[in-house]
Amino acid sequence: MAKLSPCFLLCCFLFIHIPTFTQSRQPSYAEQQETDRVTNLPGQPPLKFRHYAGYVKLRPQDSKALFYWFFEAQDGVSNKPLVLWLNGGPGCSSVAYGAAQELGPFLIRSNGTRLTFNKFSWNKVANILFLEAPVGVGFSYTNNSQDLHKLGDQVTAADSYTFLINWFKRFPNFKSHDFYIAGESYAGHYVPQLAQLIYDKNQGSSPDSYINFKGFMIGNAAINEPTDTLGLFDYAWSHAIISDQLYDKINKECDFKQTNNLTVQCADHMKGFMDAYANIDMYSIYTPVCIKALGTRRTFPKLPVAPRLLSQHGIWHMLPRGYDPCTEEYVEKYFNREDVQSALHANLTKLSYPYTTCSGEIQGWNDSPDSVLPIIQKLLNAGLRIWIYSGDTDGRVPVTSTRYSIKKMGLKVKEEWRAWFHQGQVGGWVEVYEGGLTFATVRGAGHQVPVFAPRQSLSLFTHFLSANTLPSSRF
Structure with a gap:
């Protein structure tokens, strides 16, 4: 039998192995970015900057993936800082609120069909990254339902940190930018806790995991339960929302330092306090409420967004959240559209529940310290x-x-x-x-x-x- 020539053997080797090399090649970061780039968002006004959206899987051994929406600065992208924005709740979406109702470049101001350009968007002065965390919020998900029973401040900080490390691998061109975090409400916990984790991890870290962190900004933030609660009642009294009599009873019967020990008398006064806010928006006391939403207002999960002295009363979760409930309805309608989800590379796993501004899937909250x-x-x-x-x-x-x-x-x-x-x-x-x-x-x-x-x-x-x-x- 004739021997096969060395050239023939080499050609066969290459023929067999070249497809293997091609299949195993990982996409470059530029290709990954292009995959996440948003180009045909329904109702989007004309723009001159790029934006991206999609999922970042956290760890190979678990089933979690967090959803983000990232807007480059309107000009001078390479010279402007990178800012991560977080909303609170816990359990409320930074995309549905921060991006779509507050400080993003596209605001949902109508019945879910058209976006309005925000002349005061924060991406005028920075590159802005919105993150839906933890899993169960917005489009972020887990394939292990047990994860939804293990959530709390510590898990949220750890998962958000892992998200950032992996996000910078996809967007390494932003790794050298000055990095800040901003947020509001219960992000008064999220932001300092994530900031501390970044600071601690940066000590002695490798260049691959170092984050160029410079500081943070938090607004109307829950940061210290006893004084937060005391100020809640003082504000209501000083703004003529509760009576002198109720205010005096609250101060006499309720212990702001032991907020988990609620006496019968204090509980009765708490209900009176909530009744005083029942017909106005606690989150913006001088603005009108959405009349058409009054008869259909939903209840929300009993998560520790409420002060502990008040969280035992279901009426707390009937109050407006401060975001215009009319606008909230439009936001949910918009993000539940299949063409919108496709444009944002969202809901790829076809979640079994609809998109909501605040999660109904989170099964409790395991840790929430009194003070940060x-x-x-x-x-x-x-x-x-x-x-x-x-x-x-x-x-x-x-x-x-x-x-x-x-x-x-x-x-x-x-x-x-x-x-x-x-x-x-x-x-x-x-x-x-x-x-x-x-x-x-x-x-x-x-x-x-x-x-x-x-x-x-x-x-x-x-x-x-x-x-x-x-x-x-x-x-």
């Missing part, structure tokens, strides 16, 4: 930039609560309380503390400051990023 003040103090000592802001017409985490909580830290005042200005008008008031903390109010804004004061919120955000003091004069 020690974390804030630790990160101030580390030299990170930290700003806390407060819309002053929010009754849920009111300005009184935030002032009491900051006072609890015992910081020395560097620049005393004064007005700050935007376009010739008072935008709010500000105080700066030794060690790097800035506290600012936004005049006339409710719980979701960018909704109620878009111009002032963009100005506040811009000054935070540049580390410049807020304007002290009218002109």
Whole structure:
């Protein structure tokens, strides 16, 4: 039998193995980005910047994938910082609220068919990344239903950190950018906890896992349960929402330091407190409610968004969340459209439940510390930039609560309380503390400051990023 030539053997080897090499090649980061690029979003207005959406799987050994929506800055992409925005809840979507109703470039303002360009979008001054976390929120999912029983602050921070590490592998061109985190409400827990995890992991980390983290900003944020609760009642009384008699009874019968031990008398007063807010929007006390939604208002999962003194009352979860319930209906209608989901590369696994602004799938919340003040103090000592802001017409985490909580830290005042200005008008008031903390109010804004004061919120955000003091004069 004739011998096969070496050339023939080599050709056979290449013929057999070349397809294997081709099949195993991993897509480049540019190809992965292009796969996630959003190009045909229904109702999208004309634009000159790119945006991306899709899933980032967390770990090979688990079944979790978190959904993101990322908007490049409107200009100067390579020179502007990267900011992660988180909404609270826990269990509410940063896409449905932050991106679509507050500070993203496209706002849903009608019946779910058309998007409105936001002239005061925060991507005018930064690259903005919105994340739906934890799993069970929005389009983020897990294939293991047991994961939904194991959620809490620690899991959310760990999963969000893993998301960032993997996201930077897909978008390495943003890895050298200054990185900040911002958020509101229960993100008063999410943001400092994630910030601490990033800071701790950065110590001695490899270049591959290092995040160029510079600081964070949180608004109307739950940060210290006892003072948050005390300020809640003081605000309601000082704004003529509850009577002198009820206010005196609450202060006499309720122990703000032992919020898990609710007496019968205190429970009765809590119901009276909730009744006082039943016909207005606690999250923006001077704005009208959506009349057409009053007869169809839904109940929400009993998650620890409520102060512990109030969480035993089902009426808490009947109150408006501060986001216009009319707009919320439009948002859910829009994100449940199949053409929208296809354009955003979302719901690839065909979830068994509809998209909702706040999750109905999360089965409890396992850990939620009373206070994150020690974390804030630790990160101030580390030299990170930290700003806390407060819309002053929010009754849920009111300005009184935030002032009491900051006072609890015992910081020395560097620049005393004064007005700050935007376009010739008072935008709010500000105080700066030794060690790097800035506290600012936004005049006339409710719980979701960018909704109620878009111009002032963009100005506040811009000054935070540049580390410049807020304007002290009218002109």
